[in-house]
Amino acid sequence: MDIGIVMNALRDPAGVPAHPVLFQLLMVVTWILHIAFVHLALGAAGLAIFAFHRRERGPHWARLSLALTKVAKVAVSLLIVLGVAPLLFTQVIYDPQWYVSNVLSGRWAIAFIFTLMIGYCAWFAFYYGNRPGAGRHIGIYAWLALALFCLDGLIMHALSYQALLPEQWLAWYAPGGAVDASGAKLHAIQWPRYLLMMSLGLPAVGAFLIAYAHYLGARSDRSAGYLDFAARLGERLARWGFAFCLVLMLIWQAVHPAASGLGAHPLGWLLVALLGTLAGSVQPLRRAHPYLPVAGGLILLTILALWREVIRIHHLAPLGYDIANYPVHIDWPTTFLFFSTLAGIGGLVGGFYLTLLYRAGRTSGLYSADTLVSRWGTSAVALLCLWIAVFLAYGIVIWVRNQFVGH
Numbered sequence: 001m002d003i004g005i006v007m008n009a010l011r012d013p014a015g016v017p018a019h020p021v022l023f024q025l026l027m028v029v030t031w032i033l034h035i036a037f038v039h040l041a042l043g044a045a046g047l048a049i050f051a052f053h054r055r056e057r058g059p060h061w062a063r064l065s066l067a068l069t070k071v072a073k074v075a076v077s078l079l080i081v082l083g084v085a086p087l088l089f090t091q092v093i094y095d096p097q098w099y100v101s102n103v104l105s106g107r108w109a110i111a112f113i114f115t116l117m118i119g120y121c122a123w124f125a126f127y128y129g130n131r132p133g134a135g136r137h138i139g140i141y142a143w144l145a146l147a148l149f150c151l152d153g154l155i156m157h158a159l160s161y162q163a164l165l166p167e168q169w170l171a172w173y174a175p176g177g178a179v180d181a182s183g184a185k186l187h188a189i190q191w192p193r194y195l196l197m198m199s200l201g202l203p204a205v206g207a208f209l210i211a212y213a214h215y216l217g218a219r220s221d222r223s224a225g226y227l228d229f230a231a232r233l234g235e236r237l238a239r240w241g242f243a244f245c246l247v248l249m250l251i252w253q254a255v256h257p258a259a260s261g262l263g264a265h266p267l268g269w270l271l272v273a274l275l276g277t278l279a280g281s282v283q284p285l286r287r288a289h290p291y292l293p294v295a296g297g298l299i300l301l302t303i304l305a306l307w308r309e310v311i312r313i314h315h316l317a318p319l320g321y322d323i324a325n326y327p328v329h330i331d332w333p334t335t336f337l338f339f340s341t342l343a344g345i346g347g348l349v350g351g352f353y354l355t356l357l358y359r360a361g362r363t364s365g366l367y368s369a370d371t372l373v374s375r376w377g378t379s380a381v382a383l384l385c386l387w388i389a390v391f392l393a394y395g396i397v398i399w400v401r402n403q404f405v406g407h
């Protein structure tokens with residue numbers, strides 16, 4: 001059996017509504033946002049727990065634990081929302097691989113949702129309990145939540161990795177010739193890749209703390225001592241975190257299959273170099289501008305996202321799967337609606353919210369918007385109304401045409 005023919009036959013016969021490379025690009029870009037919040041959530045949750053157990057050592061630790069508990073709470077909700085977009089784009093161009101992988105580990109794919117729900121609820125229990133004077137037992141909720149988040153990361157990793165190994169699907173589906181339709185196994189885990197993806201939470205929370213201290217430094221109601229403590233801790237975490245990830249990255253480089261040629265690909269080594277550079281330059285970057293370590297981290301994630309895609313292509317192309325020949329049935333109205341939504345709602349409305357939140361958060365006491373922000377707010381509301389009207393009108397027109405015209 002030629003697995004390339006099987007994969008191509010499993011494609012959606014409806015094809016894709018625009019050039020596949022467009023979806024590939026959107027998949028890479030949106031995954032960067034997803035994984036950035038995965039790292040922030042994991043790093044903030046881990047450090048919130050660590051700080052919680054150190055609260056007796058001084059008020060800064062207690063305060064840091066409270067602050068990071070809130071950061072992790074928000075970051076988890078954002079990682080979930082931002083995970084949807086790459087999920088949809090993966091399903092558009094890599095539907096055969098993604099669905100097969102999910103079916104082969106069906107129980108885990110479903111358990112992913114429930115473990116995430118339980119983990120997030122446990123984090124909320126910790127959030128409500130983590131008050132001055134809280135008992136140590138509250139920490140159990142946090143440990144449970146973090147363990148479940150790590151399990152969810154493992155499930156995500158296995159689903160992604162199994163999708164790269166079509167040659168092994170049949171053996172997983174029918175080991176020794178007997179069909180196993182239970183979906184009860186995670187069939188393939190590449191530990192260095194998984195551990196690297198998760199450990200990036202360490203430098204992420206470090207870089208975040210450096211930016212956090214600078215951001216809140218503008219407020220008169222924040223103690224300079226606490227902010228200095230947070231920035232110093234952030235610097236140490238970022239430096240050692242990048243160094244630790246460098247070791248994991250080198251191990252990952254060593255385990256690529258020899259025939260894939262990935263071990264010699266320049267992009268993987270660029271990641272190695274970038275991790276090394278970041279590990280060595282957190283302090284000068286922080287001095288140049290406290291937001292620069294975050295910017296460096298985002299550049300790293302961009303290369304990582306591209307590297308994941310290069311790895312996928314190297315695994316699938318020799319088997320005869322190439323997204324470039326995915327059947328295309330151009331649908332201009334949908335494409336136009338999508339990009340105008342992205343620019344209008346994402347850019348103008350999202351930009352308004354971000355600017356508002358950024359400025360309000362740096363103000364002590366009551367924040368009042370200046371003329372620019374308040375006009376921006378008015379146009380954002382107007383645009384939102386227009387968008388809802390166009391969205392509904394478009395749907396209604398199509399429904400009427402399908403129901404009453406052309407039969």
Ligand code: HEM
Pocket residue numbers: 031034038079080081082083084086087088090116148149150152153154156157158159160161163193194197198308
């Ligand atoms: C605590 C929860 C989560 C964690 C820790 C997590 C972590 C990860 C990690 C580590 C990867 C990279 C795996 C690899 O390349 O080896 C990944 C990929 C991905 N995640 Fe998440 N994730 C979480 C939740 C979600 C959710 C809720 C969604 C969707 C709504 C999602 C969608 C995705 C997608 C689409 C990919 C890329 C799949 C691919 O390209 O093959 N994730 N996630």
